[in-house]
Amino acid sequence: MSAHNRIFRTIALFLAVCLAAPLPVFARYRPTQGSNAFSREQELQAGQEASADVLKKMPVLPDGDPVTLYIQHLGAQLTAHAPGEQWPYHFRVVNQKEINAFALPGGPIFVNMGTIQAADNEAELAGVMAHEISHVVQRHATRAATKQMNVQMPLQILGALLGRSTVGQLAAAGISFGAGSYFMKNSRQNESEADLIGTDIMYDAGYNPRAMADFFTKLEKEGGANGPQFFSDHPNPGNRAGSVEKEVRTLAAKSYRGSSAEFAQIKQRVVGIKALTAQEIAAQAQQQQGQSVKGRLPAAEFPSRSVRTFNHNLFQISYPENWRVFGDKTSSVNIGPASGVSESAIAYGVLISDFQPENQNAPLDAATHELLNSLRQSNQDMKQVGHDEDIRVSGINAKSVDLIATSPVKDANGQPQRERDWLVTVPGRNGNLTYLVFIAPDSDFNTLRPTFEQMLRALRVK
Numbered sequence: 001m002s003a004h005n006r007i008f009r010t011i012a013l014f015l016a017v018c019l020a021a022p023l024p025v026f027a028r029y030r031p032t033q034g035s036n037a038f039s040r041e042q043e044l045q046a047g048q049e050a051s052a053d054v055l056k057k058m059p060v061l062p063d064g065d066p067v068t069l070y071i072q073h074l075g076a077q078l079t080a081h082a083p084g085e086q087w088p089y090h091f092r093v094v095n096q097k098e099i100n101a102f103a104l105p106g107g108p109i110f111v112n113m114g115t116i117q118a119a120d121n122e123a124e125l126a127g128v129m130a131h132e133i134s135h136v137v138q139r140h141a142t143r144a145a146t147k148q149m150n151v152q153m154p155l156q157i158l159g160a161l162l163g164r165s166t167v168g169q170l171a172a173a174g175i176s177f178g179a180g181s182y183f184m185k186n187s188r189q190n191e192s193e194a195d196l197i198g199t200d201i202m203y204d205a206g207y208n209p210r211a212m213a214d215f216f217t218k219l220e221k222e223g224g225a226n227g228p229q230f231f232s233d234h235p236n237p238g239n240r241a242g243s244v245e246k247e248v249r250t251l252a253a254k255s256y257r258g259s260s261a262e263f264a265q266i267k268q269r270v271v272g273i274k275a276l277t278a279q280e281i282a283a284q285a286q287q288q289q290g291q292s293v294k295g296r297l298p299a300a301e302f303p304s305r306s307v308r309t310f311n312h313n314l315f316q317i318s319y320p321e322n323w324r325v326f327g328d329k330t331s332s333v334n335i336g337p338a339s340g341v342s343e344s345a346i347a348y349g350v351l352i353s354d355f356q357p358e359n360q361n362a363p364l365d366a367a368t369h370e371l372l373n374s375l376r377q378s379n380q381d382m383k384q385v386g387h388d389e390d391i392r393v394s395g396i397n398a399k400s401v402d403l404i405a406t407s408p409v410k411d412a413n414g415q416p417q418r419e420r421d422w423l424v425t426v427p428g429r430n431g432n433l434t435y436l437v438f439i440a441p442d443s444d445f446n447t448l449r450p451t452f453e454q455m456l457r458a459l460r461v462k
């Protein structure tokens with residue numbers, strides 16, 4: 001080999017190294033820390049306890065199932081590029097029809113069968129998973145819990161409580177993680193962060209990050225019965241495609257990989273799988289609990305699947321056939337199971353009423369807050385959890401607010417339980433608000449949630 005040739009090869013090698021190395025000018029979104037009362041161990045423990053609960057209550061496919069193995073394989077390719085503190089990720093598949101996915105503190109991630117069935121290519125599926133991984137990276141659930149607890153108690157007491165953390169003690173402080181719990185409902189700020197980190201993870205794993213935004217947009221456009229649950233847990237921060245695109249532009253152009261042969265095989269397999277609806281899953285969990293909602297609602301009062309329609313002057317709503325309606329077409333209305341509702345009080349079910357704001361031209365936002373203040377005057381311990389969210393009801397813009405209060409239902413020790421109240425406000429006639437409060441003791445709320453969501457979907461404001 002001549003000297004000339006050697007120099008040439010050295011330069012060529014140098015150039016190749018330079019081109020292959022990631023250039024520092026292409027920045028990644030840096031994970032944020034934020035205030036968090038949970039240590040790493042507590043984060044892991046909280047996630048494991050919640051995961052055990054999910055495994056008990058939901059139809060989770062076994063770890064050896066081919067669909068699960070595929071999701072775990074895809075997940076490992078993505079988590080290899082997860083930034084920040086490293087967590088023991090574990091992916092599982094829930095045989096549920098609604099398109100959704102959720103991440104528990106410290107690494108457990110669940111992907112619904114409906115999501116796999118709806119993904120048109122591997123990058124779309126990877127997008128949902130990268131987004132969930134980002135919620136783990138950012139520790140969004142325990143940060144939200146910390147925020148809420150800071151409102152309720154001083155940080156020292158909180159620290160002491162967490163120091164001897166068991167699921168029962170956390171629950172006593174009103175903290176629970178799991179599908180549909182308060183702290184699993186993400187704020188729009190959390191959603192933007194998860195989209196940005198998800199974009200970087202996708203890019204680094206070789207998938208086109210735009211597929212993540214495409215899937216969310218497609219889901220929103222299609223609407224339908226299987227999409228809304230995702231947006232209830234992962235509210236749209238607005239212009240998802242735009243912010244993904246902006247992040248992609250900070251990264252070097254590259255060619256992305258297409259779907260794998262495994263994806264095609266799995267798609268074929270899942271087409272033939274009958275996934276359960278949220279309502280079917282709730283009914284099964286209720287049966288396992290011994291014919292009652294946590295032992296309080298008699299089996300006969302568990303919401304039946306067939307519905308009746310109630311016509312009010314201001315709205316029309318469908319409700320489970322075996323539930324009762326108190327009120328008439330001109331008054332406030334309570335709808336719920338016989339032992340959970342009366343003319344004047346409600347422990348289980350929905351209250352529907354009308355509210356006249358001070359200023360009849362107030363925007364929905366301001367009118368909703370005025371209503372909240374007035375509700376708090378009669379329920380002093382009622383607290384808002386998280387942010388209010390924009391949702392669509394009956395084709396119009398509405399607001400959704402999560403609240404906690406004290407339930408009239410006592411626990412096994414005779415102590416009052418925490419109640420969960422889900423407030424939805426819809427613009428009514430003459431500047432009034434029509435509002436619904438879906439009510440249940442916290443421990444039973446998720447069992448009734450699919451029924452409540454179905455009632456809201458069927459609501460028509462006149």
Ligand SMILES: [Zn+2]
Binds near residue numbers: 190233
């Ligand atoms: Zn999310």
